[in-house]
Amino acid sequence: MSDLTLKSIRKSYGAVEVIKGIDLEIAHGEFVVFVGPSGCGKSTLLRMIAGLEEITAGSLHIGNVLCNDVEPRDRGIAMVFQSYALYPHMTVYDNVGFGLKLAKAPKDGRDKKIRDAARILQMEHLLDRKPSQLSGGQRQRVAIGRAIVRQPEVFLFDEPLSNLDAALRVDMRMELSKLHQELGATMIYVTHDQVEAMTLADKIVVLNGGEVQQAGAPIELYQHPANLFVAGFIGSPKMNFLPVTVKGIEGDTIVVQADEIDDLRVSIPGATARPGDAMTLGIRPHALRTGADGPIKGTVDLVERLGNETIVNFRLGGGTQWLAVLDGDMPLHRGQTVGFTAPEGEPVLFDRDGRNIAIANPQAEKAA
Amino acid sequence: MTLVRRYGLTVAALIGAGFVFVVPFLFIVLTAVKDRTQAAQLDFTWPTSFPLWENFWTVISTRDFMLITAYINSTILTVGSITLLVILAAMVGYVRQRRKAWWNGLVDFLVLAGLMMPPAVVPTIWLLQQLGLFATLHGMIFIEVAYNISFCIILYRAFVATIPREMDEAAIIDGARPMDIFFRVILPMLKPVTITVIVVQSVAIFNDFVNPLYYLPGNDNVTVQLTLYNFQSQFNTSYNLLFMNILLVTIPPLIVFLFFNRQIVAGMTSGAVKG
Numbered sequence: 001m002s003d004l005t006l007k008s009i010r011k012s013y014g015a016v017e018v019i020k021g022i023d024l025e026i027a028h029g030e031f032v033v034f035v036g037p038s039g040c041g042k043s044t045l046l047r048m049i050a051g052l053e054e055i056t057a058g059s060l061h062i063g064n065v066l067c068n069d070v071e072p073r074d075r076g077i078a079m080v081f082q083s084y085a086l087y088p089h090m091t092v093y094d095n096v097g098f099g100l101k102l103a104k105a106p107k108d109g110r111d112k113k114i115r116d117a118a119r120i121l122q123m124e125h126l127l128d129r130k131p132s133q134l135s136g137g138q139r140q141r142v143a144i145g146r147a148i149v150r151q152p153e154v155f156l157f158d159e160p161l162s163n164l165d166a167a168l169r170v171d172m173r174m175e176l177s178k179l180h181q182e183l184g185a186t187m188i189y190v191t192h193d194q195v196e197a198m199t200l201a202d203k204i205v206v207l208n209g210g211e212v213q214q215a216g217a218p219i220e221l222y223q224h225p226a227n228l229f230v231a232g233f234i235g236s237p238k239m240n241f242l243p244v245t246v247k248g249i250e251g252d253t254i255v256v257q258a259d260e261i262d263d264l265r266v267s268i269p270g271a272t273a274r275p276g277d278a279m280t281l282g283i284r285p286h287a288l289r290t291g292a293d294g295p296i297k298g299t300v301d302l303v304e305r306l307g308n309e310t311i312v313n314f315r316l317g318g319g320t321q322w323l324a325v326l327d328g329d330m331p332l333h334r335g336q337t338v339g340f341t342a343p344e345g346e347p348v349l350f351d352r353d354g355r356n357i358a359i360a361n362p363q364a365e366k367a368a
Numbered sequence: 369m370t371l372v373r374r375y376g377l378t379v380a381a382l383i384g385a386g387f388v389f390v391v392p393f394l395f396i397v398l399t400a401v402k403d404r405t406q407a408a409q410l411d412f413t414w415p416t417s418f419p420l421w422e423n424f425w426t427v428i429s430t431r432d433f434m435l436i437t438a439y440i441n442s443t444i445l446t447v448g449s450i451t452l453l454v455i456l457a458a459m460v461g462y463v464r465q466r467r468k469a470w471w472n473g474l475v476d477f478l479v480l481a482g483l484m485m486p487p488a489v490v491p492t493i494w495l496l497q498q499l500g501l502f503a504t505l506h507g508m509i510f511i512e513v514a515y516n517i518s519f520c521i522i523l524y525r526a527f528v529a530t531i532p533r534e535m536d537e538a539a540i541i542d543g544a545r546p547m548d549i550f551f552r553v554i555l556p557m558l559k560p561v562t563i564t565v566i567v568v569q570s571v572a573i574f575n576d577f578v579n580p581l582y583y584l585p586g587n588d589n590v591t592v593q594l595t596l597y598n599f600q601s602q603f604n605t606s607y608n609l610l611f612m613n614i615l616l617v618t619i620p621p622l623i624v625f626l627f628f629n630r631q632i633v634a635g636m637t638s639g640a641v642k643g
Binding site for chain 2: 050072
């Protein structure tokens, strides 16, 4: 069993702080995805877990062992790199068996492990080839095979699919998911592709600027984003935002208004807000419905009719661009004025600091 | 007219190149198979007699088969120097390219100094004498390594830059220690530039005349280039034997060059283009 615990992990290059104190618990067997824009520190964090980057401050426990200064080979980890990093002068067989050879594993056991890994990945016929004779997908398999054969407690993947073409990426994604179920090992996966994150993860960790923005199950993050950044990052197409002012409160329902929209009722149980508070309204494109007398009025800029759904680009009165994804085929056309409604439970409100008021309410914290 | 226009320049270039490269070699071959009197005229005439075997045997057997000793010495010198050069230069090039350290500037300066500063013979001999290495074959190996290592380091460093760092990291994750990373992962990947270094340097060291002349006196220490003095002196020179000796000394490097020609060029350019 090996849980992974990160306690206020920090990383600085000179005066520049890249990772600003990350606390994270990863349970054994979990598939965790680090996701975030480029430069957010997700790869650095992974490399710190691997032992390729030094940890400036904080502690990293793998299992119950403090691993800050443990050599990568003794951490019980294996890593798959974005560029695969296969040894070009060795055959696939030797590539996969290189780690075992270094560990001086007996030849019979080594052979069995290599062939087992090859069977799991269906690449037995490739064992005698050199990496230069393989396609991208096959190279990826070899790189994963090299990781499997070490029988690690934790697999680390650094954007492993970003060098593959779109169709192959979908296939490999499913295979990785199957592999996770088969091996039952902990996997940590870095990507900037939120679709990969949503489909693969048991738990997504959204990073930005070297800090964890939110960690949780994919659907949790989609439905209850902790802040503006997560709301904008998770979900495709992107969530629509608009600055609004609280007009009134009726029980659990907050009525907001802005110049560009009429009064909109948002139902947020337990949230406290005061009339006059400035907030940011967020509505997912999929939550919008057409309704002639809806509070959101916009002029259609672009209609993409896909048959099963219609994607509408429209402009609010003040010029803010929004997006709506409507079910079925909608014969809208450019320049048309359309009204939209959103069910009371769907919109999200963020306070002045960008936090979702349904989750973290600073006023409530202060009162407590 | 069109034939001249299409091939004229090519033919002219080929004739020019042939004149520069082939004619001197033909002259060596022709003179080497002449008898002594005709060879002494040093002209481009067809040999009147072909004492090929006599010339060959005389050159080989002169001074108690000195040429054989010279071949053995030159081979030891070349193989020893090249082995050290490849391993040391690859190691320095690798570490210098990968590790960021405050002394990098100093190392670069020393490497460049090794290229630019002319070797001082007398102090070097004094130092070798103090170390007990003067007029020994291993002392000569150190000299050749010292004179040529700067160039090799620069070649290796440029090539290491083309190997992604992820390669090292993959090996680290696989459990490789620093020596494993270098010898099992990096050094095999340096093969193109290693072949370049082997060929270029072995020709240079095998053909070296001046340095063995200074640092390697003594009949037992003779190298192939020094055997040329056997047939050349102030008042008496046997040109047929001298040129036969030259021919015998030239052939081994020529064979190396013909075989590895393609790899040399590949190794020379691959580091430079991607650098």
